[in-house]
Amino acid sequence: MSPSSTMLVLGISHASAPLDLLERLAGTDRPAEDLVSDVTSVDGIDAAVVVSTCNRLEIYAETRGGSDGAGDPEGLTGLGELFAQHTGVDHEEIAPHLYSHHADGAVRHLFAVASGLESVVVGEDQILGQVKLGLERSQRLDRTGRVLAKAVQTALRVGKRARNETGLNEAGRSLATAGLGFFERRVGSLHGKTALVIGAGAFAGVVVAALRRSGLDRVHVANRTPEKAQRLAETTGGVGYDLTDLPRLLTEVDVVVGATAATGHLVTARQVEEALAARDGRELFLLDLSLPHNIAPGAAELPGVTFVDLRRIAEEGQEDEISAASVQAAHELIDAEVEQFRTGLRLAGAKPVLTALRTAATEAAEAELDRLARRLEGVDNAVRREIDRSVRRIVDKALHQPTVLVRELAADPDGARHIAAFTRLFAAAEAEGDTPQKPHEHDPNEKKIEAIA
Template identity: 30%
Template sequence: MLIVAVGVNHRTAPVEIREKLSFLPHSLPANLKKLHHYPGIEGCAIISTCNRTEIYAVPRELDEGLHAIWNFLSEYSGLDISEIKNCTFCHTLYDSIRHLFRVSAGLDSMILGETQILGQVREAYEVALKAGTTNNVINTLFQQAIVVGKRVRTETGIDKNAVSVSYAAVELAKQKFGELNGRSVLVVGAGKMSELTAKHLVSNGVSGVIVSNRSFDRAEMLAEKFNGKAVKFEELSSHMKGADIVISSTAASHYVIRYPDIQELLNDNPGKKVMLIDIAVPRDIDPRIGELPGVSLYDIDDLQSVVDNNLAERRQAAVASESIIEDELNEFMRWLATQFVVPTIAALKKMGEEIKQKELERALNRLGDVSDRQYKVISSMANSIVKQLLHFPVVRLKEYAVTTEGHLYTEVLQNLFDLEVDGQRPKKKEPPKQIDLSAWVSEEEYYRSKGQNGGASLEKNY
């Protein structure tokens, strides 16, 4: 059985191409069904994210399947097939399976080891399953890919170390406070970096969010996203006493959090511990504040250092991840190989059952009336004969299925027993070659030609 993967990602195509080949979530079911209706496509699923669009399909024939996918993408996007071929990758069998496993594990992402892609693979499978466009191979492939993604993250911890500046701030906060549940954060500045950092902190347990910005309207908009409250910029220092973590990322050309303000805060609140994270360039927080007791101050270079160290650890985890993927790939290929012989085995058993029933019925008709015990004995014997005759051919075929000659043994068995196998195109059976015996000589003639008494000895022997 064939598996193909055709798609675009951030490595193969620019954004103007990727956006034409992307699918909105609400349009996926209809487009999946459209692809599934193309001749030769037995099952399919589509992963579509901001950075990738990938089609996984099981075609009856490789060329037929690839042309169906390219035609489908061309019809959907309005791009020429030649243009689509130039910007898409195409993987078959081993490579397509390995690619999906690597995608699910986060090894093919812009951010190595990202967690979000695993949920996107699961969602793509669920959409295809609900749309009715999967088959047994697609089902097993995606289920196994999800297992691989989970296993890689569990065994290697590839997603445990932050590789973005905004999430590095969360990691440092966890190191200082342990659990962040019940902690509060004061966000100074309402830009994208401030929002991302606040988002990561809230998702990790921070419950109170205060936002301060020179534009109060923007502060209110950001605070609303986290069910927090906005405060005026000139009241910033008075609200610091209620914050465990302060994140500052403004475009100011001077310090917005000054040494005297924090010194006064600590004097008024003995024993207070506060974490200050300065993501701005130029810096928002006076670096002398880091010398005050109870204060932990980190700037953008500190955060980048954390990111660099964590990225190195993720690269090491990626090496171990590749080994896991190869193990899972080999296991899946063994399963896939046996799937090719399953219809042949089923056809062989069906033939054996039909012969058994036919001959059993004929024998019972000849015997006339037989007792229940006699019927059971005869029936049991017929079952046993068929099972024993077919046992070793079935076992051997399963063993050969995982070798490079598996297809050959399957076709030989089909031809030997003249099996019609559902879902597989019958091979044209060539008549056996006739052996020309005219050129052969008998043993007796051979000995006579050598002047030996072969004939007399042959008469004695035969």
């Protein structure tokens, strides 16, 4: 990290908390924009990005005065309370399930999240869009700092690399394909069956595409806005419906998938029970991919229903488990990217020092050339230009080796210390150079200049 700023992340996810707690957290009606604003109002925090999904809520923050060392970074205290205030859940209940990372650990975690390594379904793609959405949200609020913005932009690139170069996305993995896998292991292929997706947002679009690829005959869509449902359903030859049509549709389709951010149950156990009575013994497959639940969990207890939700996917895993070699390759790629990111920050930290060094040298040369111009008024312009070029070449040659050395030292693991030492040395030398000459002191080259003139 930069010697003047660092990154930290505080979060809660399916890996650290039970899904019933995550469901309550996801039930908040406060927008993520509020959390971003609250975080950046904390003393010492200059920027924040919030990644919010149905099974993850994370605050990435850029703080002042951080370091690469261990310890509790400035700004972490109080963020847990903000979690509680934002979600409406007591801090004492959330605290045991929170995790935090800072400096390189925060960057590594962000890269792993964007790569899908921290997802319920390893390698799934949608998290990339959710990370991007978090960055865009903070940019609209003007709450992104240099380090944080660069880290998130790099994470998006790393996430794509990890999928494309390590085999993480070979099967087009998603929560939808994982859920369908449970059904197929129970009854075989779903080819020729009909599905209904509840929701018409971005996530529902991913689900519709996954269902269509699985061989289902038709995929219908139901939404509060029938027009949006129709537009999405038309992409797969289905029909769009209003949510009021759900009771009837439950009697007709084979697979129902909940994929909205609604905070209440859109399908109740009573509706499912009544639909089963009209299905003539045909089994109903319910796949709830939302938190809070779109489908009342009580429907899982009814005979004739196979119910799969995020809890079951997380607890039982997936049959098409990604190979250990692919996961290891992704982690190695991330480690290399973290080191490259850290080196880039150190090099960026050296730029102000190099700029100040070149500026000081250039100004000194300009001052000397101006003095020479006044003393050599009779010299031909061609000679003046040659003197000017010579002095500037001397400056460039004199600065070349120090510039190379500063960049090499900045890339070193102890680069921050090297740059700090060089900055102090340069400041001391600059102060010495600013010391005015005593009246009786004269430039030792003055007589030589007079002779040339």
